[in-house]
Amino acid sequence: MNMQWMRERSSSLLISLLFAAIIIVFALQFGPGSRGFTAERAEAGAVNGEAIHSGEWSFYYQQLFDSRQRFDPNFNNEKAEQFGLKQQALDQLIDKMLLSQEGERLGLAVSRAEVGRDIFKSPVFQVEGKFDKDLYTRMVNYYFKMSVSAYEEKHQEEMAGGRIAGLIQASPVVSETTAYDEWLLDNERVTLEFVKFAPAEADQGADVPETEAAAFADNQRDKIEKFYENHKSDYVKDEELRARHILIKVDKEATKKEQREAKEKAQKIADEAKADPTKFAALADQYGEDSTKGKGGDLGFFGRGRMVKEFEDPAFALEVGKVSDPIQTQFGWHVIYAEEKKPAVNKTVDDVRLEIARKLIALDRAKALAKREAEQFIEGVKGGKSFEDLVAELNAGLPADEKGEKAGEWKVESTGPFSRTSGSYIPRIGASDEIFKLAWDLTPEAPMPQRIFEVGDTFYAIRLKSHTKPTKDEFVGKKDAEIKRLQQQLASSAFEQWMKAVKERADIDLTASAKMLHETEGQPLSTSDDY
Template sequence: MFEAVRNNRRIVQFFLAVITLPFAFFGVESYFRDGSSDTDVIGKIGGTKITGTELANKVREAAGDKVDPAVASSPAFRDQVLDALLNEKAIELTASAAGLSVPTSMIQDAYLREPEFQENGKFSPKKAEYVLQANNLTKNAFEQRVSGMLSQRLLMVPLAQAASVSKATLARWVALSEEQRTVAEWKIDAASFKGSVKLADDAVQKYYDANKAKFETPERAKIEYVVLNAEELASKAKVSDADARKWYDDHQKDYVQPEERRASHILIGVAEDAKPEQKAAAKKKAEELLEKVKAAPANFARLAKESSTDGSAEQGGDLGFFGRGAMVPEFENAAFALKPREVSGVVESKFGYHIIQLTEVRGGKVKSFDEARAEIVTELQKQAGAKSLAESTDQFNDLVFQQPVTFKPLAEKLGLTIQRSDWIEKGGVPAGGILANPKIQAAIFSADSLKERHNSEAFDLGQGTLVSVRVLDYQPKKLKPVADVRPQIEQVLTLEETGKLAKAEGEARLAKLAAGTPVTATWGAAHAVHRHELSSDEARKAVFVQGLTKFPAYVGAATADGFVIYRIDQVNKPTVALDDPRVGMFSQQFSQLYGAADLRSVLAGLRARQGTEIYYDRLTSKTE
């Protein structure tokens, strides 16, 4: 079962998306805490309490910085998060009741592979400790979370694999998707009717009155803002040679370059469970090859190409560079015992019998201070920036409120630059990542900011960045005069009318064609099309109408610029065998769709069986 989890990660991820929102992995310490008072309980599932605090945390985590604050604070978003939380609890309780447990090795593997704990693509104990502390988590709490997630996956994978669709159904679907129809097109251009359109005298005014929202200029504001950023603070930090040298002396082990070795080998492969006589024959062959290598070491690559059963044979047995832990123990021990150009004896591993030639050694030494200096300076600057940020954060928060209508004292105290923006439209995306943040957008157009022109609160945007904004100028929504938008409205109304005329003309000509009445038509060249090659749903429905038995057949569809009549000359319905490779390709897609539906049904059953109760009278007050 554990192999199923490892080998079906994409399926598992798909089903996780069905049952949960993308909760942040960190900031979940409340997940492990209990003891909240009953007055904070807003629901129960299977006897497990769900608190308003827990739900509020989940709402914040699900919203993050990418969801519009207005959406994130809505009851609909809260209910979506609550539904996901109930599904998560249902799976957790079921997995626990089923006694599903996760081996310590899998949990440790997840710990070592967590991207947040990586530096330069490798696990860093220092970074792991720092990230856990920054999120108020212990290693044990992290591992509890991982264990819970993995045990839930163990429950879900069988569900993912159980969904199936008959090959007959899949073959029918493939046939429909591959069906082609030979068509010719007759386009009736709406623009050709422009001269026939005469708008009523009051048409523009009526359209204007009915669609005033379309002619409003959006709210917009100009702001000033200040940013306290750990990265910028770090760039200003000065690191002396003495400090850098002390760091180097105190952290010698961090500057050891791990030894790597490059080797070639000849492998005479034999299965681990092979019979003794098979192993003996393979070993004998390896020993004979070893004698040839000893007699002419320069022929190692040629012998590898001729005799090795390993994929590296084409490269003369070359395995490239590798470090400790990359190879099976028997191979590693032999390779790291050799000197350059030296050849090992016959080395047995679970893959068979190896003859190893060491070709090159690199690393295995300590970086000099000069080699490590730039790296050390960057690290000390980073630490200084984080320290400076921690020391300045309280001052930043205090001065934002103590001097509510100016950033000048704050900028002077902390050495910050007061920045100003051009006009920012509400709902628009201004240039610059900081001002595009939903929190900042909401702060700019809040009632307090617009009325009082006060400094906003200090927003923590993550990654060591604090921001406060203040509105300098504001323009509310403004309705453009009808005279200014008259040409625009006339264009819209004219397009509507020409479209109606083109459609009426097209349908009239289509009726004549269907009745067999001669019609002068301008047909394009006949060509074969699939469903997906047509530009609109209306065209697809028209051209691929089922049950055609007489050809040519005529159908029509309105388009953005007129009307198109299609002459269908031929239908090509392919026959798809049950063993067609495309049937297998569609199988996984349909299984996921059916599996998603099955999973939703199973979750509903789990929640009903465990008993779910939500106190809606408390829900609003606890989460708003």
């Protein structure tokens, strides 16, 4: 039994497990809207005719927000929007509703008594270890904007849905033979050694005549457009700012006096920096209270959307060479120095077609040279020379600098061990079906295929370093754990496929605002930990 298809879907297995284990957990310290979520309507749509309550959606959002914030204390509403947290919460809620509905449809009955016992023993509805009816009523009414009877009916459906998940994920039978075969796939290891021949850092093709570049651009339009799309950030970019800053941190729990003192300190630093901006880096090293201390407060270049808005707006408003007054953010008080600005760039493919043509011509020349060097290397291997001898010969012809060091030296490198379950990816080389398939056929007696391999723009000569196969005796002590792991993978995969089928036939009707969220993917926001 081969389970490679399941590995290819491994990124979704955890989500499937979470679907099967969804339990509503309330948190007293948070309420609707406390994390930047305020639903405009009581309902966000319907799933097979059942209303999606905004209160539930809000609560799922808050749970995701809290989870993110545990790993990133600086996680805020702006980042939540960038990560598409509202969409994620809506997706989780829809999946939960579908699961509940299927449980009811399939008649997996849950009695009212079972519902009552489940709610009664839930610690979130307890005060000092005892169920508190008033607390229960307030939480259901406030968080979900539902009556107690409606909540209990929904909870009954959810428990039925949980039974579906349990049935689907009931441990499948995995034989010892299957477990051994899978364990062998995971634990058989090959390590390759290689010498790579990469194109020399291509110049910009400045020596390519315009007529040659124009002819290339006319004949290779697809290549020109592909290069442009792959390097679009070089040709279309927003304004960027290189800035330095000095942060005087203020604790979230700081008193008014402490906040005032921090602002006054920042103002004194700003006044000193304005008097002589050339001393800003030294002042940052002297007074800064974040990770840029010791680096002159340097934040490097950044575009809009990278920093919190309270910092970003005044930073971009500064003239180059100017120092700001103290700026307050959630981290404290900042003094900012605008060091350099790069204007926005918006070049079309037609604007840069000749520039790209020259680059591609130069790259083709560099690749041709690298390929010739690799082919000469393989000829040496065929002549009986070792990788080490051939590398030494190549390096002997390189010029040395005044310290005796040689730039761009060739060397014999190692991939490190990889298994059959790595797909076609080979460490330090990249994805190559050709090399990956061949690697398992190499032997100590015939370790070197006498040919070169091309991966991307780089050429490789390879040889076998080691091939280890674990024995069945080694498997004996790990048999039970391996069987359990495969059972969990099979169960989770089965549940994932079932949920996919349920969702495909479901009638999901979202309001306009919810649909817009659902169809728009959030993009990660890259920010520093300190601003």
